[in-house]
Amino acid sequence: MLFEEFAQNVPAEKNNITHLQLLLKKIMSSLEIINLSASINDTEILKGLTLSVPEGEVHAIMGPNGSGKSTLAKVMAGHEDYEVTSGDVLLNGTSLLDMEVDERSREGLFLAFQYPAEIPGVSNANFLRAARQARLPEGEEIDAVAFYKELYSKMDQLGMDRKFTGRSVNEGFSGGEKKRNEVLQMMILEPSYAVLDETDSGLDIDALKIVAEGVNAMRSPDRGFLVITHYQRLLDYIVPDYVHVLSDGQIIRSGSKELALELEEKGYDWLTEKQLNKN
Numbered sequence: 590m591l592f593e594e595f596a597q598n599v600p601a602e603k604n605n606i607t608h609l610q611l612l613l614k615k616i617m618s619s620l621e622i623i624n625l626s627a628s629i630n631d632t633e634i635l636k637g638l639t640l641s642v643p644e645g646e647v648h649a650i651m652g653p654n655g656s657g658k659s660t661l662a663k664v665m666a667g668h669e670d671y672e673v674t675s676g677d678v679l680l681n682g683t684s685l686l687d688m689e690v691d692e693r694s695r696e697g698l699f700l701a702f703q704y705p706a707e708i709p710g711v712s713n714a715n716f717l718r719a720a721r722q723a724r725l726p727e728g729e730e731i732d733a734v735a736f737y738k739e740l741y742s743k744m745d746q747l748g749m750d751r752k753f754t755g756r757s758v759n760e761g762f763s764g765g766e767k768k769r770n771e772v773l774q775m776m777i778l779e780p781s782y783a784v785l786d787e788t789d790s791g792l793d794i795d796a797l798k799i800v801a802e803g804v805n806a807m808r809s810p811d812r813g814f815l816v817i818t819h820y821q822r823l824l825d826y827i828v829p830d831y832v833h834v835l836s837d838g839q840i841i842r843s844g845s846k847e848l849a850l851e852l853e854e855k856g857y858d859w860l861t862e863k864q865l866n867k868n
Contacts, residue, residue: 618681619643620698620782620813625676626838627664634660636838637676642782645810649824650817651849652835653857658817659703661835662786666700667693680782695724697781701771701788708758713770714740716758717777724778743776747803764791772803782813789823801826821853834860 620642627635634657642648652658664671665678667690678685685693708716717740722731741751747769759767768788775783785804789797804814804827816827824832824846832849834842834857842848842860852860 620815621679623677623679625664625678626674627660627671628674629660629671634838635664638839640833640840642813642815644781644813646830647808647814647816647827649829649832649849650815650835651819651832651852654819656835657838658835659786662700662784662817665698665784666690691723699775699778699780699783701775701783701785703787703790705759705767705771707760709760711758712755713758714754717774720774720778740777743773746806747773748799749773765793765796768792768796768800772800776803776807780812782815783807784815784817786817787819789818789820797823798826821849824849836860
């Protein structure tokens with residue numbers, strides 16, 4: 590489908606093998622959401638959403654409550670309650686939709702939850718070590734000394750006390766501690782693409798800055814981010830390359846980081862009304 594769109598939209602004299610190769614390279618190094626529609630309990634939430642996040646870029650999705658932001662994150666991660674009715678999600682050219690949740694993770698996708706789950710009886714250290722081990726080739730074992738040295742270094746970077754290694758995952762954690770723990774998991778697992786689902790919710794300004802510093806430390810030419818947020822303040826610290834507005838299950842506006850400032854000033858109503866008038 591992408592190749593057909595490419596052929597229809599470039600000048601004829603440029604429609605050659607070189608340009609096709611460039612498009613293929615882009616597809617093979619990006620997170621592609623293609624005409625994605627999804628529902629829950631027979632209620633359609635996502636309605637033909639299309640978005641491309643190339644490696645090395647940070648894209649932010651903003652939108653009013655109920656627009657489908659968290660639904661998008663959960664569908665990409667493989668939440669069983671959601672039914673994909675059309676479209677696809679490609680990570681580096683590979684469809685994620687037929688994969689189990691753990692397979693999507695090993696493929697390189699990471700989701701930082703808006704409401705991280707508690708896992709009683711499983712320590713943070715054992716959880717992270719098992720997750721890292723699952724990404725190694727069969728028969729290869731983690732170097733325990735090197736792993737814990739790296740873990741402690743990342744925890745120090747996030748201002749996390751070493752005692753958190755022995756505590757059960759998120760059990761009894763404050764909201765801010767849970768969000769730092771999500772970023773710690775991301776830093777240890779080093780995904781190709783990270784989706785942050787309202788990681789800023791429930792954080793005070795100091796915790797927000799620390800979490801943002803952890804995310805910014807992970808930015809690289811080989812990693813893409815999709816940052817989902819309701820408020821502009823997070824984007825003061827994690828500065829996006831592009832901002833997209835999601836409303837009623839579709840992207841209705843895209844722009845530079847200045848779009849987030851415009852939304853902060855005007856709210857969402859002016860865009861949604863404009864979209865209704867357009868339709």
